[in-house]
Amino acid sequence: MKTGGQLIVEALEANGTDRIFCVPGESYLAVLDALHDSSIRTIVCRQEGGAAMMADCQGRLTGNPGICFVTRGPGATNASAGVHIAMQDSVPMILFIGQVASHAKEREAFQEVDYKRFFGDIAKWVVEIDDATRIPEFVTRAFSVATSGRPGPVVISLPEDMLTSEVEAPAALPHTPVETRPGEAELDAAQMLLANAKRPFVILGGTRWNEEAVAQMRVIAETWSLPVGCSFRRQMLFDHLHPNYAGDVGIGINPKLAERIKQADVVLLIGGRLGEMPSSDYTLLKSPYPDQALVHVHADAAELGRVY
Secondary structure, eight states: OEEHHHHHHHHHHHTTOOEEEEOOOGGGHHHHHHHHTSSSEEEEOSSHHHHHHHHHHHHHHHSSOEEEEEOSTHHHHHHHHHHHHHHHTTOOEEEEEEEOOGGGTTSOOTTOOOHHHHHTTTSSEEEEOOOGGGHHHHHHHHHHHHHSSSOOEEEEEEEHHHHHOEEOOOOOOOOOOOOOOOOHHHHHHHHHHHHHOSSEEEEEOSSOOOHHHHHHHHHHHHHHTOOEEEETTOGGGSOTTSTTEEEEESTTOOHHHHHHHHTOSEEEEESOOOOTTTTTTTTTTTSSSOSSEEEEEOSOGGGTTTOO
């Protein structure tokens, strides 16, 4: 028999978590007790917004979900800024929130908030645990959701009685990463477009890049003599001193670079969404129907055809 708090910490350990960021609160004391006996490093922060943004940075730098714990009510609302940033920037993150006990719900208990409604539009998935035996399932699924397709934040609400209950539950297993990739037919079509292009242009963005992918992109640009621009806040994806680097496709874009993109006959958009800021309010590529032929490469099929 283990407490819900112990099951959460064991599930974090099973999924490779080595540190968490938190502002301690009485609503998840059972988790803090379990962390005391764990090898996971607990970093105590001064304010929940900072804790959430530190978790965001952990996910941004490692590609694994950054983990944040906050208490209920204002603790959760303070953390919402970090959740929104993680969603907008496609960063894997899991926010655990202490919640009022199950018997007190729907009574406007002290600092009670409906987190599914509050976080529903700024997180990939929001769930509240109502059965402590399912904690390993929910935590492992949170890792899967946060890292699959377009990465992003997951929010898990933890009613206090779910954390103190002693239950028998299966041992948590690590999540299995799921990768997506284009098929041979799509690759052949993209190759044909590039081979016939007179004014191609490449825009790099998004997350899930690593050193190997960046190096491979440099070789592709050199092989095909492709001009490359980096999307908003993604300047690290291509060497700015490389002869194929064309510039920053972000806020205040160079007018000549903007005109070059508008006049391109093929745009290869890799990893990013080219939202409002990098698209100069959807003028570089017109939404929903760009003037240029667009090859959009993204890990999440839901992003393909969403804006362009």
